[in-house]
Amino acid sequence: MVNKVYKVSSAKEEKMGSKHNQILMSIVVCMPILAYGTAMGWISPNKALLMGDYSPSNAPLSEEDVSWMASIMFIFAPIAVFVYGVAADKFGRKNALLCASIPISLGWAVKLMCAHPIALIGARALIGFGSGGGFVVCPLYVKEISEDSIRGMTGTFVIFSQTVGNLLVFVLGDLLPFNTVLWILLAIPLVHFCFLLRLPETPSYLVKCGRNEETAKVLGWLRSLPVDDKSITEEVDRLIIEQTTSELKFSPKLLFSDKTSVKAFWVALIVNLTREFCGCIAVLVYASHIFAEAGKDPGTSIALSPNKQSILLAAVQIVGSFLACQLVDRAGRKPLLAVTSVVAGFSMCLLGVWFYLQSIGVFMPGWVPIVALCVCIFADASGLQPLPFVIMTEMFNFQLRGTVATLIMAISLGTDFALLKLFAPLNSWIGYHFTFWIFSFICLSNVFYLIFCVPETKMRSLEDIYSDLEGKKKKNKTDVEVVETNHV
Template identity: 45%
Template structure:
């Protein structure tokens, strides 16, 4: 048996190392999102390190600023990744996050606090546009799903990590720890290779071969490395025959249009499954659940519980996605999440009519929703979007869908409470449940299985589905004629 470096030939260890480092900024981003929970309580208290407690308006601007910036930078990060490389884009987003923590360390001025949080939006965009694409392009087909799920695992771990240290350490100590994460990443990631697909696109075939050989733990002359380089070149040569204008290519090619529809549906379904408003409404639900003297948790303990549920869910996704496939996991989590949202809506409806219902039910359904989001809806939608497009479209599609997701998140955070008061909170949760159940049906009828399959095979499935839809439409027309 031959050995490459310290590992046996064909080992996947280098891919795992590279994927872990690619997703290190996601861990840092997760910590930056988690930072708002314990630090808001501190900054609005009488013991605020600023000297004066922050107002609700200041905290609201700090919380919403990243989502507004993310809408624009979803597309900017896609452009940077395609033009100057996935590696540079990744270093850029770590630099933005490091700058954010430096500003927080240097100033308590309101503009500085809001600007620092706005920079988190740059990292947010890069984490869900650049990182999944980069991970997909360095991974074997046999492990790309498991490595692709790391983005959610690292985000949820970052959240939980900050919830815990936010309860234990001082304000400035936490900032220094958070600053160390993107700083370490920028230093270490310099030694990692860029995406072989990007290098081939730029005509740097020799460099791409060396990068791929290192990732696959093989020599540059190995036939399998050469075959994979040829496959990348073949895929990109096909893209040259299509229009250089993204929207024209999407809307004139029926298969690309179908793939784009799938990417958009699973992305929006992930955002409108109820997880985001549920997380923001968690405090009140926990309060209601503990009215009868049951479980009583502080706000930060609530955050820790939800963070732990998210981490467990994302670990499950990473461990089973290559065995179960994308389609079954996405269907199951959509179905269970939909049922849990409907159950939560029913609980609120019964409460409105003064009908006694178990106080532990909201806590259970909330945890189920968060678990399903982390174990299926989030990671599988991201992995799937990266797998159903070639290099030419992968970045811009991820950017467009994530921009739509950012708009959706911002609108939900803005209008959820006013609408819930106007029509009743139960209506909101029934709506989220209905969206999840529709998603489960859509998964069964439309979405192809992409596990360990090449793009050509996936598109054959989409073509069959399109042909079947055309036949059904023709049959309907024939029937209506008579």
């Protein structure tokens, strides 16, 4: 059966090799994140309907109901991160990812069967649980099936899938009836489940299970090369050596027992948390108000419905994510992340200036916040969102990768929940302009952290990355010892 599924198609491909199977498989693997994107965006085009007189529920939903629907996903997702993190290491990446599609499918099915507020909140809790698992397993799966030359690009598929999901649900919600959209969204996790049944486990996990022969077949299919090709044999040998002394399990104790691994963990965590604290999530939440305020300016002709606004921002995200896919393996992780941090920082600063001038009665054109908003979202999608996932998976070996992804994603998703709950009180306390200036300061400070503390991971081995983390002192000490030996 394995031979039928993973059979290489042509002699020419066997000779030259191809990356097509890796790219296509990465797209399929990230479908739970696509489902997460549709779930995140689902409330926006349906909020007016759910709270209106013609609500599919027995009675119109309240603001409190909608608030719980929006935030419940971020409560259950961090819990799921630990469950799926352990499952990915114990039962395999493929089995864990198959299980992620089940609660997502159940969530959409519940919405189809009942629109009562409690049912809708419970359904979104199920979707959040499955999506949390997807955010842990998908980056691991994609990294372990991709060769070094494209792992940056395939790593960005995680966030690209989320932005595609956002745009898809905004467009569908604008064009189709309520139940029709739900049927389409239910089909996504079901299609993912069926496709994934026919796809292989990752080579790294197969080697860990001692299935070396199957590993070679899977690698041959992924690389479009014959099983006995020299490069396939060498890659299998490298995976065997890498995992000879590894015991694969969720083990924070093992992670924190090594000083260099701890440094790598803090670097990956800070880079990921900067993504959360850069303010782009808050900007998306506050987008409707910015568009409304800009529309008040008689000198502009901006008059978009709330759903059209969402479609515009989702389209900007798609363009940014696509650009990230094209540039990440050419420009490198650090330069692209630094540039997008600068762009996001200045756009946040401009938003803060606009709100401040508006508060003191100084005129500023209405198109300014719209441009700043779009530039900020573009920078977020093209660097700040996808690249931390890439860096996180590239800074650790197979043994620690699942543990690190579990811990970082749990902290990140918990941070998302806190930010969404604290954003409104913070604005009431210090004003929108100070809030955006804080976001701007975090983005610009991140540039200095990237320059001085974060190693480049593009096309580099763990030894080289950890050598950078250990600092110049170790290198200098080695150089001095060599010089002293030569003198002697």
